[in-house]
Amino acid sequence: MELWTSLPVIVRILLGIVAILLPLLGLVAYYTLAERKIIGYIQVRIGPNRVGFRGLLQPIADAVKLMFKEIVIPTRADKGLFLLAPMIAIAPALAAWAVIPFDAGLVLSDINAGLLYILALTSLGVYGIIIAGWASNSKYALLGAMRSAAQIVSYEIAMGFALVGVLVAAGSLNLGAIVGAQSGSALTWFWLPLLPLFGVYLVSGVAETNRAPFDVAEGESEIVAGFHVEYSGMAFAVFFLAEYANMILIATLTALLFFGGWLSPFPQAWVDGVFLLDDGFHWLLVKVFFFMFVFLWLRATFPRYRYDQIMRLGWKVFIPITIAWILVVGLAVVYKLPPWWAV
């Protein structure tokens, strides 16, 4: 600890970023394997099992393969923007992790406007998609980008409103404080008083990341692969990385905002100091893995929505629900409704 505080600030920050990014990128790599394996088992297949023991080296093989592939740039594409798009897609997906707390006090940058910062960064994700679609000079890419952009934009409103509900409940924009406001037991976590908002947030998160059943942007049966149809090799890999990093981010945020983050589900009095049952990073990990699994589960279970159905759900169902529930929660906070907002 003394060694840590003696290091210059910049070195500490860089070490912190590396300590977040490396496990995150590893998790992304193995999330792709988990996806293929889990969906395989759900569909009574065994998934990849050739590379390494039970296919455990598959993500590495995939990465190496993509590395040695040509980055094809289509003729008449806007070359600069074509290469800029994947960078714009990945930078916000990673930078959002700067304000994510992993345990009480364990956060890289403890800013007061944490949630606002995350909402602002997620709203930048749409640029990578629009620019990729337009720069490719391909009809399918442009169609996919437009669909994707309109969908992301629509669900961002529902997501924003759901986040406002969390804010009303917690009274703070700081993610650590939001988790702190949920302390107690599994029954005082926000999923219970904010149940409709939790549902809206999770579904909007799936739609926001363009995942099945909301993946009309990719819609391989109609527009091949959507906005990244012209991308190959590492340029494609970066988009892929961004998509999975975003999924993990949404899973983490769901765990932090609605499921008490690193808090133990049992009342504090029962588990105080008990090994593994007390609050800690491992609880966050368990919750995040669960929501990451939900993403795959949804993909394996539901058929793709139609585009008009997606837009209807976002505008006509989610927005009225969230507006009404924000006011309900507001009243509960003003009147200090126990057990969540007792004096």
Added chain:
Amino acid sequence: MGFEKFLFYCFAAITVVAAGMVVTRRNPVHAVLYLVLAFVSSAVLWLLIEAEFLGIVLVLVYVGAVMVLFLFVVMMLDVDLAALRAGFVRFLPIGGLVAAAMAVQIFLVVGPANFGLEAFPKPPAAPAEYSNTEALGLALYTEHLYPFEIAAVILLVAIVAAIRLTLRRRPDTKYIDPSAQVQVKKGPDRVRLVKMPAEGKVETP
């Protein structure tokens, strides 16, 4: 102080260069993307003067929403550059007049009298736990309640105007109403069984 000043000059330079690119780029999509860059770096400048909430909301609203609309428009409208440039000389006097008027207005607002460290001393660095957003909320919804409700009316007008201007129904396209679709009940709504008498033996030629 040194590092903050360095950051200020970096991002101020980026803002100015990006703003210059916005008006000089031929390709409207590039111009819009430079405008995005200008907004992002001005957001950093706002953060540097401790305006935390406003800085991030600038990114959220302008970059995340307004510029997306701009991009939609310039990407999809096929702006005819030759036609635009043809009118350049003809409209130059009017444009110059408008620009001069704006320059005078800006000068009156942020002229030397109202500018500089004497008029605007640097705000004291806020303590780490000070919440800019909360302070804003406490002021906005009590002291400035009336303008806040006016803002709602302006947004309402914007909604109505946007719909009146752009909504265009297409009676010729056939489409499915998902609201009606999800209300379909099991049974008579979904399938209609028709009882038909069996046909007699058909003679095949």
Added chain:
Amino acid sequence: MLDNYLPVLIFILIGILVGVGPLVLGYFLGPRRPDREKDSPYECGFEAFESARMKFDVRYYLVAILFIIFDLEIAFLFPWAVALEGLGMVGFVAMTLFLGILVVGFIYEWRKGALEWE
């Protein structure tokens, strides 16, 4: 406050680098053998016809405009939500009025069919 934003700034720069790195890697490791067919935009096997940058239905612009308006609403809701405990009932009524006015707009959208995707 600014001290807390330094890691954010560095993280954003590193995030961009993580995007640049693989591209550079792919550029050096991968082959570069362009040919006319390979570099032509994908069109299900046809020769590409017409410009790919086509005009889009005005409906997309309407979605974007409505998005801006609702995004502004969210921006107004953020400070309210944080300060609600200090504002009490006055703040709650103020926001109910604000949202009420905007719900009128929302109902107008709905009745006009602006939320319909044909």
